[in-house]
Amino acid sequence: MKELLIATANKGKVEDFKKLFQGMYEVKSLLDYPHIPDIIEDGQTFQDNAQKKAEVLSKALNETVVADDSGLVIDALNGRPGVFSARYAGEEKNDQANMKKVLEDLRGVAEQDRTARFVCTIALASPDKKTIFFEGQCEGFISHKQIGENGFGYDPIFYVGQTTKTMAQLSLEEKNEISHRARAIEQLNNYLIGE
Ligand SMILES: O=c1nc[nH]c2c1ncn2[C@H]1C[C@H](O)[C@@H](COP(=O)(O)OP(=O)(O)OP(=O)(O)O)O1
Numbered sequence: 001m002k003e004l005l006i007a008t009a010n011k012g013k014v015e016d017f018k019k020l021f022q023g024m025y026e027v028k029s030l031l032d033y034p035h036i037p038d039i040i041e042d043g044q045t046f047q048d049n050a051q052k053k054a055e056v057l058s059k060a061l062n063e064t065v066v067a068d069d070s071g072l073v074i075d076a077l078n079g080r081p082g083v084f085s086a087r088y089a090g091e092e093k094n095d096q097a098n099m100k101k102v103l104e105d106l107r108g109v110a111e112q113d114r115t116a117r118f119v120c121t122i123a124l125a126s127p128d129k130k131t132i133f134f135e136g137q138c139e140g141f142i143s144h145k146q147i148g149e150n151g152f153g154y155d156p157i158f159y160v161g162q163t164t165k166t167m168a169q170l171s172l173e174e175k176n177e178i179s180h181r182a183r184a185i186e187q188l189n190n191y192l193i194g195e
């Protein structure tokens, strides 16, 4: 089976990619290449960061690389945390601290004003080809406390759509039906099949 390298060291993302590419590609990630240094994400947009992560690795290894830059965009916080989602509460990239800070920032904000979306931008970079982008989103709203054990990142505080289920209450299969990452990967997959 063909290998596909994902320029991420995020275990939750790797699990999503492996499940979504099951039977199609053998997914490798930066977890398999621990010696590769972290790529500084200094872009203004998810696309900028996905492009940098994919192109730096594609050039270094001279092979096709996929990268994902994603995050939580909250309307009442003017789109924050956005591209700063991973480090919202500090450089240690601690999910619990990030969620705590979001809930503190939204203290007193009414239900109807807690709208948010997850955004995932995927970049496909190949040596001597133009980088291509695919974006997926998932609408929802922010809970008042953490609910559910599954997934990663901000899943426990993100109610999916108009439901009363957080992303962390979904099974991996259910999440992969509706998530921002699944929607972006579906477009990537359609492109790769057509190549
Ligand atoms: O499905 C998701 N469910 C919950 N939270 C999520 C999801 N997708 C992204 N997120 C959050 C986690 C992290 O706080 C940020 C990603 O930051 P982002 O820089 O793209 O990833 P990262 O630094 O963890 O790994 P890497 O850059 O190596 O891909 O958005």
Ligand SMILES: [Mg+2]
Pocket: 041, 086
């Ligand atoms: Mg990152």
